[in-house]
Amino acid sequence: xxxxxxxxxxxxxxxxxxxxxxxxxxxxxxxxxxxxxxxxxxxxxxxxxxxxxxxxxxxxxxxxxxxxxxx
Numbered sequence: 001x002x003x004x005x006x007x008x009x010x011x012x013x014x015x016x017x018x019x020x021x022x023x024x025x026x027x028x029x030x031x032x033x034x035x036x037x038x039x040x041x042x043x044x045x046x047x048x049x050x051x052x053x054x055x056x057x058x059x060x061x062x063x064x065x066x067x068x069x070x071x
Contacts, residue, residue: 002027002028002030002031002032003022003027003028004023004025004027005021005022005023005025006021007019007021007022007023008028015032015036015037017037026039
């Protein structure tokens with residue numbers, strides 16, 4: 001296993017990361033052949049809320065465009 005801290009286990013065939021053991025070295029990101037482990041980038045609650053709100057607005061706009069094209 002590529003994790004020097006032993007933070008990754010494979011229960012039921014799926015990788016699980018024990019965050020309390022992870023030191024965020026990034027070795028697992030570099031060696032994962034499936035691309036299943038991505039770099040963790042913490043964001044504030046406000047940033048997340050803004051991103052979700054923006055995505056919701058874009059989705060609603062796209063749905064309106066689709067409906068307009070149908071009719």
